Amino acid sequence: MTERRRIKVDYLARVEGEGALDVTIDGGQVTDVRLKIFEPPRFFEALLRGRHFTEAPDITARICGICPVAYQMSAIHALESACGVTVEGPLRTLRRLLYCGEWIESHALHVYMLHAPDFLGVHNVVEIARSQPAIVERGLRLKKAGNAIVALLGGREVHPINVKVGGFYRLPSKAQLRTLREQLAVAREDALATVAWVAGFDFPDFHRDYELVALRHPAEYPFNEGRIVSSRGLDIGQSEYHDHFEEHQVEHSTALHCRLRGRGHYHVGPLARFVLNHDRLRPLAREAAASAGLVTDCRNPFMSIVVRAVEMVQAIDEAIAIIDVVELPAAPAVAVEPRAGTGLAATEAPRGLLHHTYRISADGLIEHAQIVPPTSQNQATIEDDLRAFIAPRTGLPDDDLQWQCEQAVRNYDPCISCSTHFLDLRVTRR
Numbered sequence: 001m002t003e004r005r006r007i008k009v010d011y012l013a014r015v016e017g018e019g020a021l022d023v024t025i026d027g028g029q030v031t032d033v034r035l036k037i038f039e040p041p042r043f044f045e046a047l048l049r050g051r052h053f054t055e056a057p058d059i060t061a062r063i064c065g066i067c068p069v070a071y072q073m074s075a076i077h078a079l080e081s082a083c084g085v086t087v088e089g090p091l092r093t094l095r096r097l098l099y100c101g102e103w104i105e106s107h108a109l110h111v112y113m114l115h116a117p118d119f120l121g122v123h124n125v126v127e128i129a130r131s132q133p134a135i136v137e138r139g140l141r142l143k144k145a146g147n148a149i150v151a152l153l154g155g156r157e158v159h160p161i162n163v164k165v166g167g168f169y170r171l172p173s174k175a176q177l178r179t180l181r182e183q184l185a186v187a188r189e190d191a192l193a194t195v196a197w198v199a200g201f202d203f204p205d206f207h208r209d210y211e212l213v214a215l216r217h218p219a220e221y222p223f224n225e226g227r228i229v230s231s232r233g234l235d236i237g238q239s240e241y242h243d244h245f246e247e248h249q250v251e252h253s254t255a256l257h258c259r260l261r262g263r264g265h266y267h268v269g270p271l272a273r274f275v276l277n278h279d280r281l282r283p284l285a286r287e288a289a290a291s292a293g294l295v296t297d298c299r300n301p302f303m304s305i306v307v308r309a310v311e312m313v314q315a316i317d318e319a320i321a322i323i324d325v326v327e328l329p330a331a332p333a334v335a336v337e338p339r340a341g342t343g344l345a346a347t348e349a350p351r352g353l354l355h356h357t358y359r360i361s362a363d364g365l366i367e368h369a370q371i372v373p374p375t376s377q378n379q380a381t382i383e384d385d386l387r388a389f390i391a392p393r394t395g396l397p398d399d400d401l402q403w404q405c406e407q408a409v410r411n412y413d414p415c416i417s418c419s420t421h422f423l424d425l426r427v428t429r430r
Contacts (some may be wrong), residue, residue, distance in 0.1 A: 019036055020035075020036040021033070023390060028385050030390050035253070035383050037068040038098050046119055048369040049367065051365070053079050053338055053358070053366055054164065054364070055164070056366065057072040057164060060074075060075045060371070062158055063371070064415060065298065066105075066415065067102055067415070069150065070099075070102060070350075073099065074345055075345075075356050077356070078345035078357060079343055079348065080088050080345075081344065081345055082339070082360050083343070085166065085336045087166065089329065090327055091334070093322055095155060095224060096318070098149065098150065100319040100322070101153065103146070103223075103312070103314075104142060105145075105147050106146070106350035107312045107350055108143040111305055111312075112136065112138075112142075115410050119198075120201075136195065138195075141190055142187055142190050145187035148180055149184075152176055153168065157248040163334050164278050166333035166334045167331075168335030169295060169333070171329070177326070180323060183195065184323070185320065188313070188316045191288075192284075192310040194291070194309045197309075198293070198305050199291070199306055200300040206300055206301070207301060209299065210231070211230050212230060212267050212268075213266045214276045214277065216228075221281055221318075222273060222348045224317070225347075228244075228346060230260075230276075231276065234260070238346050239344050241346065242357070243257060245260060245355075247312045255379055258372065258377040265380040266381065268352030268353040268377050269374060270352075271298060272352065272353075274294070274298065275298060275299075282317050282321075284317045285313045285314035288309075292309070294306055303413055304411050304412075305411075338364030340360065342368075343358050349374055350413070351415060352374030353377065354371075354373055356370070356372075357369070360407075378414070382409055382414070385411075386405060390406050
């Protein structure tokens with residue numbers, strides 16, 4: 001007899017965007033898993049064509065309300081590369097400070113509002129607030145601290161408007177930075193407490209042999225510069241990206257899948273950054289990781305919530321260090337004149353590697369744009385995870401299986417709208 005069971009969840013809670021998951025189990029075996037991203041394409045790459053290159057940071061910031069800085073910085077670095085400009089000194093340092101703000105607010109949102117409820121057995125953060133209000137208040141303080149950095153350097157918390165090719169439109173004052181430091185000192189203690197909190201969660205015994213991919217810098221934990229490296233020996237300059245990575249269309253998704261040429265699927269995000277760059281963490285973050293029991297070759301995607309907490313410590317500690325030593329430059333930006341050429345750049349968005357390619361004309365018009373978000377790069381790997389995760393759990397009741405599948409997807413903090421674009425879950429049992 002063939003048993004058919006269907007679980008339908010119209011929208012997966014606690015992710016950004018909409019999609020579906022179809023799982024087919026035949027005779028107790030998982031025969032098909034499809035993470036179906038069906039939001040309509042948003043055509044940002046087409047919107048950029050014909051626009052002046054100086055407009056790209058403001059346009060790309062609209063791709064995501066949670067990680068707009070990542071989109072701006074990837075665009076800016078690629079366009080500066082096309083124009084033969086490298087921004088160094090205090091302006092580069094202030095860009096790292098801005099990126100710190102985005103990591104703090106994005107990780108705080110994910111850890112407290114989106115992912116922690118899974119580990120606590122509740123459906124949303126409101127239920128946590130009812131029983132443990134102090135914990136939610138701590139998460140909100142962290143989110144607010146990250147937002148404060150983005151607002152000061154970016155002009156506003158969402159879709160920043162103060163970032164430009166070459167630097168910034170205006171610079172903060174020393175007094176504003178000092179005020180920010182006071183808030184960050186409190187946030188640093190909150191972040192350390194967060195690491196201790198999430199380290200106590202119960203994690204499934206689930207480990208995957210990923211090819212992990214991230215940026216790696218000679219001296220820094222990666223934000224916006226570095227070579228692209230992997231856990232299996234890849235080590236390339238950013239300009240070599242297209243020689244090794246490729247996108248391809250699958251029928252069930254409006255987001256392109258990605259793979260390493262001749263190697264297959266790969267994993268980007270906090271777990272990849274930590275494994276490939278744990279020796280670049282600041283001492284406080286390194287101590288926090290050790291106290292949380294994170295092994296330096298961690299391959300359990302469920303422990304990504306711990307890595308995000310450690311990265312909050314890293315970002316806050318670095319932000320304070322920057323504020324303590326940075327000397328504000330005389331001008332908010334360096335001049336960038338257009339020239340015909342192609343520029344490529346990748347930065348580390350909170351969710352992982354984010355790549356941009358631009359070709360511009362001699363008069364500065366964008367002729368070609370390609371944006372490869374972290375979630376689209378991880379989409380096939382999420383399907384691989386689910387296939388392996390569901391296999392020993394096929395005997396679970398549908399409600400329990402659905403809950404655990406959703407949690408496995410949320411390990412990646414997917415931004416489905418960015419990638420287009422969860423969750424209508426259908427399980428077919430035969």
